[in-house]
Amino acid sequence: SSDLATLLALLPQRYPASSLIDESLYEQGKSRLSVGDVSGAEQLFTRFLRERAHSPFAPKVALQLALTYYGESRLDDAVKAYERVVRNYPQSSEAKSALQDLKSISIQLNRVDSYSRLVKEAGVAEQLSPTELDSLAYLAAEGVVARGANAEGIEALESYIKSYPRGAFLDKATYSQALLKYQSRQFCCSEVNLCRCFIDRKSVV
Numbered sequence: 010s011s012d013l014a015t016l017l018a019l020l021p022q023r024y025p026a027s028s029l030i031d032e033s034l035y036e037q038g039k040s041r042l043s044v045g046d047v048s049g050a051e052q053l054f055t056r057f058l059r060e061r062a063h064s065p066f067a068p069k070v071a072l073q074l075a076l077t078y079y080g081e082s083r084l085d086d087a088v089k090a091y092e093r094v095v096r097n098y099p100q101s102s103e104a105k106s107a108l109q110d111l112k113s114i115s116i117q118l119n120r121v122d123s124y125s126r127l128v129k130e131a132g133v134a135e136q137l138s139p140t141e142l143d144s145l146a147y148l149a150a151e152g153v154v155a156r157g158a159n160a161e162g163i164e165a166l167e168s169y170i171k172s173y174p175r176g177a178f179l180d181k182a183t184y185s186q187a188l189l190k191y192q193s194r195q196f197c198c199s200e201v202n203l204c205r206c207f208i209d210r211k212s213v214v
Contacts (some may be wrong), residue, residue: 031057031066038073051077058093068094068103075107079114088114092127099131112145119149119165122172140177147178154185159193162186 034057041050054074061067075090091114094107108128115124121142128137137145150169154162166186170179 031061031064035066035070038070042077047077047081068098068101071098072103072107079110084114084118095127095131116145116149116152119153121145121149143173143176143178146173147176147182150182151185154189159189163189163193
């Protein structure tokens, strides 16, 4: 409630040396969100991380800021905030939560390679298996196709095909790309794609 937000805002002023200040600031930010003051919450969380980066509550605040951006559909800001959680607090439970959300966003934005690099650089979890990377990359490409822009879909599928020439979804990607090229009246290119399906299948066998 607004009364709770007001009370929490007064605590740091009245008891500046209290060990509960960090927690009260975190709760103050959440309280602002609950009353719709998103901008105020974002400012509070951002200031907290700038001034209290080593606080035990910093991982919680950093994750809450990322979630706030995500809830506002500010995906680029959310990605940066989630990445900060992972890089700055890699052993925290918040880093694991951030990775889960980042995985979903990486598929949505077709940024699986960036997600993979982050996992490897931060060492926050078991390395992603080639099979999982293959699957994520294909899902990301098909996500671009589903948005209905043929040129971007063709490009995304081509990126998958080049990155995973022996991928589990190679035939599906090649066939999907052929259909998009046909719809775009690239008839010769479409025929080449269909031939690749059969040639690649024979070479694998």
